[in-house]
Amino acid sequence: MVHENPHSTVETKFQSLFSINVWCGMIDDMLIGPIILDDHVTGQNYLDFLQNELPKQLEYVPLATRIAMYFQHDGAPSHYTRHVMQHLNDTFPNRWIGRGSTINWPPRSLDLTPLDFCLWCFMKSEVYRKKVDTRDELLVNILDVIACIKECQDALRRTTRHVFTRVAKCIDVDGGIFEHLL
Numbered sequence: 001m002v003h004e005n006p007h008s009t010v011e012t013k014f015q016s017l018f019s020i021n022v023w024c025g026m027i028d029d030m031l032i033g034p035i036i037l038d039d040h041v042t043g044q045n046y047l048d049f050l051q052n053e054l055p056k057q058l059e060y061v062p063l064a065t066r067i068a069m070y071f072q073h074d075g076a077p078s079h080y081t082r083h084v085m086q087h088l089n090d091t092f093p094n095r096w097i098g099r100g101s102t103i104n105w106p107p108r109s110l111d112l113t114p115l116d117f118c119l120w121c122f123m124k125s126e127v128y129r130k131k132v133d134t135r136d137e138l139l140v141n142i143l144d145v146i147a148c149i150k151e152c153q154d155a156l157r158r159t160t161r162h163v164f165t166r167v168a169k170c171i172d173v174d175g176g177i178f179e180h181l182l
Helices: 043-057 063-068 082-091 114-127 135-150 153-172
Strands: 021-027 030-037
Touching (some): 030 043
């Protein structure tokens, strides 16, 4: 009779410590990006992204949309350096949302941001469905999932339009929890 030792351990290879910073944007039925950012996003490399990469990503967005669109980002420290805020003020005057803007966005307001309440959640569940052992495998998974999401224009459009419903519910409950009302 063989008895298993309840105190024994078996070494397995779990995901090593690596990460990838991905920038994406959403406008109507379009997913903009992805842009793979440096491992450590600083104010300077985020400013470089805004000045050099973002305009390229927006080339296929109709001009009327670009002129009227608002740019929103979260409260990451690199997003509110003096140079970044000045660039956003020049590029999106009174049309950018975030920390330090004239349109301040409350921290941890994930319920009102389509990238948070929809895209990143779905993307993470799909990307990590398959175990990865290297940064390159993770990057391939990310790019594959984003390519699939880009094909779902109706779902992207519904997601961006759903923001209005979410904001109305948030107002109805005076900024309280509203997810259960949706």
